[in-house]
Amino acid sequence: MTAYLDHAATTPLLPAARAALIEALDVLGNPSAVNAAGRGARRLVEESRERLAGALGATPSEVIFTSGGTEADNLAIKGAYAARRLADPARHRLVLSGIEHHAVLDPVEYLCASQDANVTFVEPTPDGVVTASSLRAALAQDDPEDVALVSVMWANNEIGTIQPIPDLSAVAREHGIPMHCDAVQAVGHIPVDFAASGVDLLSLTGHKLGGPVGTGALLARRDAQVVPQMHGGGQERQIRSGTLDVAGTHALAVAVETAVHGLDAEAQRLIALRDNLIGGALALGLGIEVTGAWTKGSAADRLPGNVHLRVPGTDGDSLLFLLDAAGIDAATGSACTAGVPRTSHVVLALGIPEDEAGGAIRLSLGHTSTHADVDAVLAALPEAVARARRARGAA
Amino acid sequence: MRVVAAMSGGVDSAVAAARMLDAGHEVVGVHLALSRSAATLRESARGCCTLEDAGDARRVADMLGIPFYVWDLADRFQRDVMDDFVAEYAAGRTPNPCLRCNEKIKFSALLDKALALGFDAVATGHYAQIVDGPAGRELHRAVDAAKDQSYVLGVLTAEQLAHAFFPLGDTTKPMVREEAAARGFYVAKKPDSYDICFIPDGDTRGWLTKRLGEQPGEILDADGSVVGHHEGAYGFTIGQRKGLGLDRSAMDGQARYVVGIDRAANTVTIGTADLLGVDEIVGMRALWCGPVPTGPSRLGAQVRAHGEEVPATVEADGARVRVVLDRRIRGVAPGQSVVLYDGTRVVGSATIETAGRARHTEPAS
Numbered sequence: 001m002t003a004y005l006d007h008a009a010t011t012p013l014l015p016a017a018r019a020a021l022i023e024a025l026d027v028l029g030n031p032s033a034v035n036a037a038g039r040g041a042r043r044l045v046e047e048s049r050e051r052l053a054g055a056l057g058a059t060p061s062e063v064i065f066t067s068g069g070t071e072a073d074n075l076a077i078k079g080a081y082a083a084r085r086l087a088d089p090a091r092h093r094l095v096l097s098g099i100e101h102h103a104v105l106d107p108v109e110y111l112c113a114s115q116d117a118n119v120t121f122v123e124p125t126p127d128g129v130v131t132a133s134s135l136r137a138a139l140a141q142d143d144p145e146d147v148a149l150v151s152v153m154w155a156n157n158e159i160g161t162i163q164p165i166p167d168l169s170a171v172a173r174e175h176g177i178p179m180h181c182d183a184v185q186a187v188g189h190i191p192v193d194f195a196a197s198g199v200d201l202l203s204l205t206g207h208k209l210g211g212p213v214g215t216g217a218l219l220a221r222r223d224a225q226v227v228p229q230m231h232g233g234g235q236e237r238q239i240r241s242g243t244l245d246v247a248g249t250h251a252l253a254v255a256v257e258t259a260v261h262g263l264d265a266e267a268q269r270l271i272a273l274r275d276n277l278i279g280g281a282l283a284l285g286l287g288i289e290v291t292g293a294w295t296k297g298s299a300a301d302r303l304p305g306n307v308h309l310r311v312p313g314t315d316g317d318s319l320l321f322l323l324d325a326a327g328i329d330a331a332t333g334s335a336c337t338a339g340v341p342r343t344s345h346v347v348l349a350l351g352i353p354e355d356e357a358g359g360a361i362r363l364s365l366g367h368t369s370t371h372a373d374v375d376a377v378l379a380a381l382p383e384a385v386a387r388a389r390r391a392r393g394a395a
Numbered sequence: 396m397r398v399v400a401a402m403s404g405g406v407d408s409a410v411a412a413a414r415m416l417d418a419g420h421e422v423v424g425v426h427l428a429l430s431r432s433a434a435t436l437r438e439s440a441r442g443c444c445t446l447e448d449a450g451d452a453r454r455v456a457d458m459l460g461i462p463f464y465v466w467d468l469a470d471r472f473q474r475d476v477m478d479d480f481v482a483e484y485a486a487g488r489t490p491n492p493c494l495r496c497n498e499k500i501k502f503s504a505l506l507d508k509a510l511a512l513g514f515d516a517v518a519t520g521h522y523a524q525i526v527d528g529p530a531g532r533e534l535h536r537a538v539d540a541a542k543d544q545s546y547v548l549g550v551l552t553a554e555q556l557a558h559a560f561f562p563l564g565d566t567t568k569p570m571v572r573e574e575a576a577a578r579g580f581y582v583a584k585k586p587d588s589y590d591i592c593f594i595p596d597g598d599t600r601g602w603l604t605k606r607l608g609e610q611p612g613e614i615l616d617a618d619g620s621v622v623g624h625h626e627g628a629y630g631f632t633i634g635q636r637k638g639l640g641l642d643r644s645a646m647d648g649q650a651r652y653v654v655g656i657d658r659a660a661n662t663v664t665i666g667t668a669d670l671l672g673v674d675e676i677v678g679m680r681a682l683w684c685g686p687v688p689t690g691p692s693r694l695g696a697q698v699r700a701h702g703e704e705v706p707a708t709v710e711a712d713g714a715r716v717r718v719v720l721d722r723r724i725r726g727v728a729p730g731q732s733v734v735l736y737d738g739t740r741v742v743g744s745a746t747i748e749t750a751g752r753a754r755h756t757e758p759a760s
Binding site for chain 1: 423462464465466467507508510511512513
């Protein structure tokens with residue numbers, strides 16, 4: 001048997017989203033055209049916009065459709081940085097948590113290398129949480145007036161810890177600094193209300209919640225200033241040009257709506273699986289540790305479907321290989337295109353020493369996960385850990 | 396058997412992996428990440444550790460339908476191959492990093508990790524043959540003499556050989572390319588890599604200068620007179636003719652070669668070709684691929700990859716070995732390896748400590 005435990009990388013399409021995608025693939029017309037076909041296509045896009053906004057506490061005009069989370073993050077970081085500097089060239093500092101995804105870190109690195117930006121990192125607690133007081137301290141490290149943007153993710157992609165976003169946005173607001181939030185891992189899994197969150201910009205993607213790959217959105221308050229990063233036909237409030245993907249937006253909206261409406265029951269189901277997996281792994285007597293905050297029965301501090309384990313004396317890639325051979329799809333962290341294993345910056349940011357940070361695996365649950373998946377992992381772990389420990393001794 | 400196919404991204408290892416699969420083995424593809432430098436990964440067009448090569452290897456693995464992983468052995472490669480390479484040159488010797496990599500990385504770090512993870516063997520795209528002999532597995536030259544790589548595998552012990560597969564040993568390179576094309580591998584026409592993988596531009600002296608710094612010294616003629624200057628004796632190899640940068644050319648019009656390197660005095664001595672000929676080699680760190688020869692043995696000796704094999708009388712003494720060649724050969728540098736053959740069979744190897752001239756008497760019995 002095989003067990004797919006990499007839902008945080010991508011999760012299967014929800015049946016409703018699949019049906020919506022197929023149905024809308026035959027819709028003719030460019031939503032920007034004024035003819036009858038265009039009107040029909042536009043109607044579907046705008047309905048999708050309204051449904052997505054409604055599910056996430058946003059207004060339809062705040063929805064900017066993108067090709068996914070990475071584009072939304074890039075647009076938010078580069079676009080807001082450019083706009084803030086246009087208004088005041090002194091604003092060259094970016095403040096972000098030390099556990100952001102590369103879709104945030106790398107645009108920031110690019111701005112530092114090419115556009116005089118510098119960055120202040122807010123380090124998380126050993127539990128993987130960024131506190132309001134640590135954000136306040138980071139802003140005060142230098143003149144808060146020179147900060148262009150604050151960016152903190154809603155839930156971490158590797159260790160699943162949840163950040164107190166409303167508290168953090170309140171701190172940014174004290175200084176009049178706009179805030180971006182990468183909510184790619186949170187939307188559809190835990191309650192996300194854009195208006196109540198207090199953030200100005202929020203990124204989401206379709207394929208982490210049962211929508212199609214290649215769909216996503218940036219939620220942007222009406223007063224958020226964002227310089228476009230793709231110029232062209234002026235779609236999406238002139239912020240994101242490009243012909244709209246009618247079928248994709250439709251399927252995305254259906255996926256978000258379906259996930260959000262079923263969220264409470266699904267979260268309870270996943271929390272039970274998650275707790276069984278974490279509890280079971282800790283009880284194996286192999287010295288396994290769970291990374292980041294974990295409260296049994298709760299999704300207050302950790303995503304319902306996230307399990308991140310550290311196995312002392314092993315390398316993550318060995319564990320990954322051995323679980324793969326046992327039919328279990330796991331991950332060491334975020335997928336890396338080069339395929340070269342690197343120690344996770346997230347785990348290091350928690351203050352875990354480098355030699356202990358390597359033997360980490362992420363097992364992420366989703367809407368198709370079952371008790372059998374959890375049992376398969378728990379059955380495979382003892383042998384995998386023993387072999388991985390021998391392999392480390394060998395190489 | 397459960398086999399790790401080491402996949403560099405080139406055509407040879409691709410076909411080797413495919414053949415192991417065809418033979419009924421359970422095969423997993425592994426690409427070795429040997430460099431951590433992003434610049435090397437992104438900019439280098441050749442070599443065995445570029446991002447593009449990893450992608451090529453992955454593509455072939457996907458076509459074969461086998462799992463594929465990148466294993467990070469960069470620390471081991473740095474320590475056991477690159478640092479050793481620098482240290483050897485700094486000491487005035489001429490190392491062969493490919494032998495070192497096979498000894499310490501592919502058939503040590505990689506093999507050990509594979510065995511610990513539950514594999515039985517490692518397969519590579521080297522051109523060499525393994526033959527089951529009366530005393531166990533034997534390593535032999537490849538059928539394709541032009542591509543034969545038994546020399547760089549001469550460091551393997553019987554134990555390492557017991558866990559190795561070289562599926563290409565019975566095939567010529569053109570046939571391997573044809574087979575790759577027939578299998579639909581788009582790496583079928585990928586150029587061979589000839590350079591040292593971590594020096595993709597081929598400028599070994601420049602690469603060494605960055606690590607060892609400039610150490611100016613004198614170039615001497617055989618009579619001791621100064622005929623030029625160098626920026627570091629480590630940049631020279633016995634038998635080298637090009638790039639000597641002499642202040643004046645030789646009066647006699649004959650070509651000059653490096654005939655000696657004195658690291659203590661930091662001098663490089665040049666001379667005419669006749670000074671290069673040696674017929675006695677003393678080797679250290681002897682490694683035997685099977686039974687250790689006892690007493691004087693008649694074997695073939697080869698001192699560089701694709702160099703010619705010369706008949707010799709060999710005497711082993713612990714980790715040392717004395718090789719008396721039947722005739723003089725040129726360009727034998729300390730640090731190079733001498734690999735010994737019995738027919739096509741690899742008997743063992745040693746690192747050359749000194750090379751000189753024997754008196755051509757019968758070896759003492």
